[in-house]
Amino acid sequence: DTAVSQTPKYLVTQMGNDKSIKCEQNLGHDTMYWYKQDSKKFLKIMFSYNNKELIINETVPNRFSPKSPDKAHLNLHINSLELGDSAVYFCASSLTSGRAYEQFFGPGTRLTVL
């Protein structure tokens, strides 16, 4: 069973378009994250939601808008895509207490902006 899933796995689009990436976890976790891994392979936190509330926003351009309809889902919508948005985006989830030390990552979505 997939623990953290993301769709799509690959996304190729033109500059200026709007796109969404979906993430779902079936682990019963209450916190979800979005990380971005750029071409130099650096992984950086973008957002974190706890029980559908935004708790971390790491100075990400407001073209990026996360939405959490429920605890099991955290989607990422990107407006007016730019070349620099090309990266691999990873969704992750964890608990807030107990085994909060372990974050589970999805397989990633490779976004290419042309």
Next chain:
Amino acid sequence: DAKTTQPTSMDCAEGRAANLPCNHSTISGNEYVYWYRQIHSQGPQYIIHGLKNNETNEMASLIITEDRKSSTLILPHATLRDTAVYYCIVRVDQGAQKLVFGQGTRLTINP
């Protein structure tokens, strides 16, 4: 969160122990040492974490020096599937917290 320093790359023969060092000289008393790894084209995977005592689980062992300024991740019998980038991360253990990844160590296991 305290900064960590790791070698950029390491090699290890299959079947041997892989010892990955990490320096975290500015670690605070309430900060834990975490290790994650990222196998090519996959999401990062939690390996182990500890505060000051040595820890062991089914994947690896973590040795933390007495002054807590450095640590070593040990993969006791490395296999080809252990080829990955290994990240040493230092942070407090309070609820859900972001992970701050450095450059990590690219470990290559050779047959």
